[in-house]
Amino acid sequence: xxxxxxxxxxxxxITIGHLDIVNRALPLFDEIVVAIGNNSAKKYFFPLDKRLDxxxxxxxxxxxxxxxxxxxxTVDFCKSEEAQFIxxxxxxxxxxxxxxxxxxxxKELKGGVETIFMASSPKYSHISSTVVRExxxxxxxxxxxxxxxxxxxxx
Ligand code: ADP
Numbered sequence: 001x002x003x004x005x006x007x008x009x010x011x012x013x014i015t016i017g018h019l020d021i022v023n024r025a026l027p028l029f030d031e032i033v034v035a036i037g038n039n040s041a042k043k044y045f046f047p048l049d050k051r052l053d054x055x056x057x058x059x060x061x062x063x064x065x066x067x068x069x070x071x072x073x074t075v076d077f078c079k080s081e082e083a084q085f086i087x088x089x090x091x092x093x094x095x096x097x098x099x100x101x102x103x104x105x106x107k108e109l110k111g112g113v114e115t116i117f118m119a120s121s122p123k124y125s126h127i128s129s130t131v132v133r134e135x136x137x138x139x140x141x142x143x144x145x146x147x148x149x150x151x152x153x154x155x
Contacts, residue, residue, distance in 0.1 A: 002031060003031075003084065004031045004032075004081060004082055004083040004084060005083055005086065005087050006074065006077060006078050006083045006087070006113075007021065007032055007034045007087040007088075008036075008037045008077070008086065008088075009035075009036070009037065010036065010044065011034070011036055011054070012046055012051060012133065013046055013051065013054055013132060013154055014055060014058065014129075014146065014147065015128070015129055015146055017089065017127040018089070019147050020120070021087065021118050021120070022059075022065065025118060029085065031065075032064060032065050032066075033065075033068055033083060034059065035067075035069060036051055036055070036068070036069040036070075037071075038069050038071050045133045048069060052069060053153075055067045057150060058147055074106060074113070075109045075110075075111050075112065076111070078113045079111045083113065084113065084114065085114050085115070086103070086113050086115045086116070087115075087116050088102075088115055089117075089119075090118065090119050091120045091125045091126075091128070092125070099115070103115035132145050132146060136154070136155070142155075
């Protein structure tokens with residue numbers, strides 16, 4: 001049986017911290033679906049289409065990675081992708097406390113899915129989409145924080 005994992009997130013925008021998690025998870029799984037969980041009630045900095053394009057561009061040469069978007073419960077999306085695992089990155093104990101609760105729910109919900117946590121690499125643990133958005137808003141240079149393949153298309 002193929003080991004398929006979903007890496008869900010807002011990716012608004014994707015950072016080198018996210019990319020590092022995907023690259024380090026690749027040897028563990030046969031397929032990784034990087035999936036934008038879209039909440040229609042939430043306002044995003046980049047529209048969904050742009051975030052999808054950035055992800056598709058970034059992973060276009062990585063056969064094991066596919067890109068998708070979904071609304072609704074992550075476990076339902078996992079089921080539709082036949083994924084047995086959810087990948088989440090942990091930057092801090094605050095991330096852990098929040099993620100632990102979600103992971104327990106995702107395990108207990110009907111069709112429950114196991115969450116695999118990966119600690120962020122120390123050099124990336126301060127990087128967040130929130131800070132990247134803030135820098136973009138004020139015209140700063142985000143190139144140290146986003147994958148180089150997309151740095152020019154993001155501004
Ligand atoms: P969400 O809104 O679901 O938290 P994000 O796009 O902010 O979406 O994050 C997606 C996942 O990537 C989360 O598990 C988050 O903890 C992880 N992540 C974000 N930034 C980093 C980073 N710098 N290092 C490791 N993991 C990260």
